[in-house]
Amino acid sequence: MKTGYRRRWVAAGFFESFEVGPGWSLFLTGLKQALPDIDSLMGVIEFLQERVVKDELGAKTGKGFYHWTQEATEETRQKIAKVFIEIERWSENSA
Numbered sequence: 224m225k226t227g228y229r230r231r232w233v234a235a236g237f238f239e240s241f242e243v244g245p246g247w248s249l250f251l252t253g254l255k256q257a258l259p260d261i262d263s264l265m266g267v268i269e270f271l272q273e274r275v276v277k278d279e280l281g282a283k284t285g286k287g288f289y290h291w292t293q294e295a296t297e298e299t300r301q302k303i304a305k306v307f308i309e310i311e312r313w314s315e316n317s318a
Contacts, residue, residue: 234306235299238288242281243299247274 281287
């Protein structure tokens with residue numbers, strides 16, 4: 224939990240974090256396993272499956288919900304890293 228996604232979302236949000244991280248194909252696989260009934264509720268699995276089939280996986284393919292260049296990918300990763308560093312400093316000082 225200390226280094227999980229919730230901290231990344233402070234810097235980049237859910238979609239950006241997944242797009243520069245594991246990508247939508249991994250997220251979709253996990254979603255199908257962990258929450259198989261969610262598809263009947265919202266069509267989420269079908270929606271993400273369409274993106275995966277189109278090879279819109281995020282930064283690793285250059286396109287997902289955002290269009291990614293190498294520069295934009297690195298900038299987002301640096302932004303996330305800076306937040307991790309600041310949170311760790313804050314955690315150390317408040318302990």
